[in-house]
Amino acid sequence: MSPAKYELDPESDSVNSTKQESQPVQPQFPEGGVRAWMVVVGCWCISFVSFGIVNAFGVYETYYLDTYLSNYSPSAVSWIGSIQAFAQFSATIISGPLTDRYGPMVVIWPISVLLVVAMMLTSLCTEFYQFILCQGILLGVCGGLIFGPALSVIGHYFFKKRGMAMAYASTGSPIGGTIYPIMLTALINNPNVGFAWAQRICAFLSLFLLLVAAVTIRPTSLRRKGSLFLFGAFKSPAYSLQITGLFLVVFGFWTPYFYIAAYGQAHGMTAVLASYLFAILNAGSFVGRMVAGTLAQRLGQFNVVTFSCFGCAILLFSWLKIDTPAGLIVLAALFGANSGVIIAMMMSTIAHCAPHPSQIGAYLGQATAVIGLAALAGTPITGALIDVKNDDYSQGIIFSASIMMAGALVFTFARYTFAKDRLIA
Numbered sequence: 001m002s003p004a005k006y007e008l009d010p011e012s013d014s015v016n017s018t019k020q021e022s023q024p025v026q027p028q029f030p031e032g033g034v035r036a037w038m039v040v041v042g043c044w045c046i047s048f049v050s051f052g053i054v055n056a057f058g059v060y061e062t063y064y065l066d067t068y069l070s071n072y073s074p075s076a077v078s079w080i081g082s083i084q085a086f087a088q089f090s091a092t093i094i095s096g097p098l099t100d101r102y103g104p105m106v107v108i109w110p111i112s113v114l115l116v117v118a119m120m121l122t123s124l125c126t127e128f129y130q131f132i133l134c135q136g137i138l139l140g141v142c143g144g145l146i147f148g149p150a151l152s153v154i155g156h157y158f159f160k161k162r163g164m165a166m167a168y169a170s171t172g173s174p175i176g177g178t179i180y181p182i183m184l185t186a187l188i189n190n191p192n193v194g195f196a197w198a199q200r201i202c203a204f205l206s207l208f209l210l211l212v213a214a215v216t217i218r219p220t221s222l223r224r225k226g227s228l229f230l231f232g233a234f235k236s237p238a239y240s241l242q243i244t245g246l247f248l249v250v251f252g253f254w255t256p257y258f259y260i261a262a263y264g265q266a267h268g269m270t271a272v273l274a275s276y277l278f279a280i281l282n283a284g285s286f287v288g289r290m291v292a293g294t295l296a297q298r299l300g301q302f303n304v305v306t307f308s309c310f311g312c313a314i315l316l317f318s319w320l321k322i323d324t325p326a327g328l329i330v331l332a333a334l335f336g337a338n339s340g341v342i343i344a345m346m347m348s349t350i351a352h353c354a355p356h357p358s359q360i361g362a363y364l365g366q367a368t369a370v371i372g373l374a375a376l377a378g379t380p381i382t383g384a385l386i387d388v389k390n391d392d393y394s395q396g397i398i399f400s401a402s403i404m405m406a407g408a409l410v411f412t413f414a415r416y417t418f419a420k421d422r423l424i425a
Contacts, residue, residue, distance in 0.1 A: 043151055051170075057081035089371055115142035118134055156360075183202060259396070280332040282336060
């Protein structure tokens with residue numbers, strides 16, 4: 001059963017409209033079925049390829065600092081990953097509204113090919129500006145352009161189970177963030193393979209998964225007319241406060257994903273063992289996302305995200321006293337689990353602010369474009385606060401933990417605004 005076709009009134013882009021006739025009529029949601037869950041599978045594949053490769057950047061940074069970019073500081077090299085994360089978040093401001101109007105496949109099919117090309121080009125890079133252009137900008141933009149449409153379509157098939165479906169779809173990201181680092185580490189250290197072919201093998205894996213996504217993602221007939229963007233959404237306190245809180249959270253979010261391996265090496269871990277901390281982070285993220293999907297059905301998705309934001313901030317403060325391999329492994333697993341909950345559920349909480357499923361693409365795109373600015377600036381600022389010569393990471397960790405705690409507080413207000421009279425939301 002597919003939702004009925006609905007074309008949104010072009011004048012109803014304000015979420016605060018008081019005119020009854022401008023309120024979108026809600027369609028029927030299948031809440032399951034083969035077609036709906038196949039869309040989740042397709043989105044899982046895209047999540048694996050797009051955010052999975054971003055989550056693996058710590059392996060790239062460690063390798064670049066040891067080889068091609070040994071003359072650059074960690075802060076400078078981190079700009080590659082920061083630009084990639086920013087581009088991936090921000091590109092949804094284009095693909096989200098396009099999905100609302102024309103469907104997801106007009107974006108997913110051509111951009112999937114370009115994403116594989118970007119990964120292949122990265123294998124040829126040796127200079128800093130080349131990594132910025134190929135890995136940072138091109139790969140990042142392609143990842144964001146295909147992820148937004150895939151996630152938006154899930155909102156056309158699910159409402160009551162939307163948080164769970166989006167959480168399950170997002171588990172592709174930590175699986176990709178676990179598989180890619182293991183593949184890259186093993187292949188790069190193999191004298192018969194090396195970095196270039198390690199990257200190309202990852203590109204072939206991505207191509208296979210994108211072909212699966214192209215077959216399994218099937219759009220509904222839901223479309224809207226009117227303005228491409230829905231800036232009236234920012235008049236909603238629940239929407240704007242939520243974006244502000246998540247902006248602050250993401251500002252400090254990527255610090256372990258970028259620097260925990262270098263921190264581990266500075267405190268006695270071998271390079272190989274330290275590189276596996278990224279896999280542990282992403283394995284923990286997978287568990288967190290799976291648990292989040294189940295907990296959201298019982299405790300409410302806003303509540304689950306709020307608790308996890310506080311959890312991540314507390315864990316970062318705890319990092320200041322952790323300097324043993326065992327402690328870092330536990331930290332990576334716990335932070336991965338809590339951060340996984342945030343990434344898995346925040347798209348669903350943002351989507352729930354949309355009055356109609358045909359607006360979800362625009363709501364997600366506008367929100368992630370703002371949040372992406374935090375991904376761009378967060379890790380370079382943290383890197384600048386790290387004293388590499390003296391192996392002193394404390395200032396960077398304190399900065400990340402403090403700003404995440406501030407974000408958790410703001411998100412708490414967003415949750416209260418969204419459902420003042422409900423304990424479960």
